[in-house]
Amino acid sequence: MLDLATIRQDFPILQRKVNGKPLVYFDNAATSQTPKQVIETIVDYYSRYNANIHRGVHHLSQQATDAYEQARGKIQKHFNANKASEIIFTSGTTHSINLVANGFGALLEEGDEILVSAVEHHSNIVPWQMLCERTGAMLKVIPMTANGALDYEAYDGLCTEKTKLVFCNHISNALGTVNQIETLIEGAHKVGAAILIDGAQAAPHMQIDLRALDVDFYTVSAHKMCGPTGVGILYGKEAWLKKLPPYQGGGEMIAEVTFEKTTYADLPHKFEAGTPNICGGIAFGAAIDYLNALGMKEIADYEQELLVYATRALEGIADLKIYGTTAQKAAVVSFNVGDIHPYDIGSILDKLGVAVRTGHHCAQPIMNYFEIPGTVRASFAFYNTKEEIDVFVDALKRAIQMLS
Ligand code: C6P
Secondary structure, three states: OOOHHHHHHOOHHHHOEEOOEEOEEOEOOOOOOOOHHHHHHHHHHHHHOOOOOOOOOOHHHHHHHHHHHHHHHHHHHHHOOOOHHHEEEEOOHHHHHHHHHHHHOOOOOOOOEEEEEOOOOHHHOHHHHHHHHHHOOEEEEEOEOOOOOEOHHHHHHHOOOOEEEEEEEOEOOOOOEEOOHHHHHHHHHHOOOEEEEEOOOOOOOOOOOHHHHOOOEEEEEHHHOOOOOOOEEEEEOHHHHHHOOOOOOOOOOEEEEOOOOEEEOOOOHHHOOOOOOHHHHHHHHHHHHHHHHHOHHHHHHHHHHHHHHHHHHHHOOOOEEEEOOOOOEOOEEEEEEOOOOHHHHHHHHHHOOEEOEEEOOOOHHHHHHHOOOOEEEEEOOOOOOHHHHHHHHHHHHHHHHHHO
16 A cells, blocks of 8 residues: 555655646656655765766766666666666667667668557657668558557568567557557567567556566656656667667767777667766666655556546546547546547646646557547556546536536
């Protein structure tokens, strides 16, 4: 059982008012809030040991290097990766995906096929389209069904000896669907393809075991799991990371440089050119500690309770349609009410202190599938409460009254 009263005290922002009303923050899928333990880690870093890493012989540099590498180790352990060197620090999921897409430019040929699911965020579509333009490979789409699930039978048919790569998110940010990634991973490996799973929306809400999943690449953004913005990771199996060429050239990613030739550093540094987000990496480690102290299972169970509670309440509202209705869902409710534009609902909710996201959620193909301009999306975190859901539902009813 989570101790909500204590947990909420950890998040200073939850005590503030917006438009004169207590903040109800239901935009956690966009970014999560930051507990004081992580904020204090950031203050401590800049107050006591701010220095560049892997470079200096002096004390501060050593201290910063140790803290940064310890954070990498915590992340490795949390996600159960084989080695710390399989954890590449990036600026987040978008950067991680672009790193892989860029690397595969050297490995693909015209006629190769890459599969992407119909429920992707734009960051898991556009880099692959750019890759196809560069290589002549062809992008094929794993279709979705009306409840927001993927069509796994169709996936089976799409996997052939031409398939070289498969991409899918673990959880759809726009619908909340938990995709059956075990099935996708098995299907990709059967035909010898590599598979990248975008874990931006899953890592904050469930325990991820990379070794058990046997996935080739997995991406995470720290800011969606109580960490700071501008940092995340790419997990890659060592064999794949060794095969991929570096993404960016610069300091730190080299073994030796002459004007004739450069040799590259070992993993993970080969993919970490330049001064990284040192404080961000260390604070990401603190966020992982915070989540583990609560327990990922406890977090997942409680968020499911919030999802069931909110879904029931919303289903009682006339003309409200929920998009994404699979049995396996994360705590995200995406909906529209009659012909009311989602932006209008979101604006009135904001006036009443409730923060939700409205629009296409960087997933326009999903909106096109449902033939809608966008949705209102309420996304919950473990520090939210049922009382906040009551406030949200009352505010929504007021908004509907005003707009009808
Ligand atoms: N989704 C949302 O409101 P970055 O911005 O690199 O940290 O994450 C991109 C990203 C990739 N994949 C998925 C499934 C995502 O949900 C996101 C970010 C936010 O839904 C902001 S658009």
